[in-house]
Amino acid sequence: MTLAPPPGRPLAGMRIVEVSAFVAAPLGGMTLAQLGAEVVRVDPIGGAADRSRWPLAPSGASMYWAGLNKAKRSLCVDLRSPEGQELVTRLVAESGPDGGIVLTNAVGRPWLGHHALTRHRPDLIHVAIEGHHDGTPAVDYTVNAAVGFPMVTGPEGHAGPVNHVLPAWDIACGLYAAIAILAAERRRRATGQGQALRVALHDVALAMAGNLGFLAEAQIGGVPRPRVGNHLYGGFGRDFATRDGRRVMVVALTARHWRDLVEVTGLKAAVTALEGALGADFSTEGDRYRHREVLAGLLAGWFAGHDLAQVEDRLRRTSALWSVYRTFAELVGERAGELRANPMMALLDQPGIGEHLAPGCPIDPGDAARPEVVRAPELGEHTAEILRGLGLTAAEIEDLRARGVVAGPAGAGPVGDA
Structure with a gap:
């Protein structure tokens, strides 16, 4: 046995x-x-x-x-x-x-x-x-x-x-x-x-x-993938600076993520008007990516007008994905309590x-x-x-x-x- x-x-x-x-x-x-x-x-x-x-x-x-x-x-x-x-x-x-x-x-x-x-x-x-x-x-x-x-x-x-x-x-x-x-x-x-x-x-x-589509894109798409900096390729996501000098990465993968992000930042009217002007549908990943710069410009102003604590408080109310950028030193310093609480x-x-x-x-x-x-x-x-x-x-x-x-x-x- x-x-x-x-x-x-x-x-x-x-x-x-x-x-x-x-x-x-x-x-x-x-x-x-x-x-x-x-x-x-x-x-x-x-x-x-x-x-x-x-x-x-x-x-x-x-x-x-x-x-x-x-x-x-x-x-x-x-x-x-x-x-x-x-x-x-x-x-x-x-x-x-x-x-x-x-x-x-x-x-x-x-x-x-x-x-x-x-x-x-x-x-x-x-x-x-x-x-x-x-x-x-x-x-x-x-x-x-x-x-x-x-x-x-x-x-x-x-x-x-x-x-x-x-x-x-x-x-x-x-x-x-x-x-x-x-x-x-x-x-x-x-x-x-x-x-x-x-x-x-x-x-x-x-x-x-190959599994992630990079090779097929190069073979079939015919257009080399561009550098997009801190933007998320094919969707909406990038970093934003807060009023007190911190940076936050925000990602809206789904239509719900995007809707929540727009509502919590108070930009619904501006985004709706922008959709009409551009003939875009920002509930789709493709349109959010194609117009990422102008959308990021709208959001950047909101983030720049709020301190990190305010940003965190607002984003916690949404389904959007986000995280504050931290150094390794910050992770084991000011966030050490979170590490100790992790059973791993x-x-x-x-x-x-x-x-x-x-x-x-x-x-x-x-x-x-x-x-x-x-x-x-x-x-x-x-x-x-x-x-x-x-x-x-x-x-x-x-x-x-x-x-x-x-x-x-x-x-x-x-x-x-x-």
Whole structure:
């Protein structure tokens, strides 16, 4: 009889070995870890290339690394040495019926590939994140440039590309990788067979450009999409400045949103007259977009005549969608009470960084309590524990440490005693 996983931890019992760096693969692994899977992040001694990536705490610890590796276990191994490679191979092969799962974006390591590992684990699930479908490298910024989004982002009239600070394709790719593991694991349960899957960063961006209509528009419409600044393309939405110098983003997606916005701002008569003069119907998205500048001009005067508190009070009475623009500092400062009230957030004391509010899994488990938000491990924190699980003695582990094959956390003493 198979026991059901604990509420809020649907992946409890699943075991994943992650050899990764940067955003996509670590995010995929963390997503599964926060849902209850045991995820062992394997790093080279001293850490992978993302170990010291900005932003950094005053101690020099990477907040970025800690943020993307919560709830995982950490094993540090010399990945160049045959002994280190053998240890990782054993970890994959001997991880029980719900293990044998590898998530990686490491390249140029044949011993870590699907073909090599299936000799030790025939039912292996191997998910590899790549740059392009042909195996050539790429990162979020280069993929974004290649697909076209920077050429339609930014203010109207701007001639050059505008990059976005959000690594959207890394994020989407990491979540696709997590889905790929779940799909392959479901197939393995039914058939007993493993699977090799690849997810290319460029393919994820290309797929979304197609899914959102950008590619079809370029092929069929014949008119390049223009830059529209902070306007919402195809509908009505943009930012407005209040009398006290704050800015608010307002979106009217539906006819009801628009009707409520016009009524609460007292502009119904002016908008009705404008419809007549232009022969437009502002209950439709298309006409609101085509005449966005003149409509925004009418609304801008109303916003400029009211302080933010008055604007918020009025907009709360409507169905329109809106939000005040805030900095990250404001979000964790003056709005910290809202963050603490969010059940996804918790106070973590991360070694090297300190106490701060950090998110857990954004999936709400419904009636079950949300799982505890677990900090990221220190580099090599679980090396001894993991190696003991492979049957190594304390003396054997310490011998590996002394010869530089494995490492524990900095300053922790002999690995075998950790």
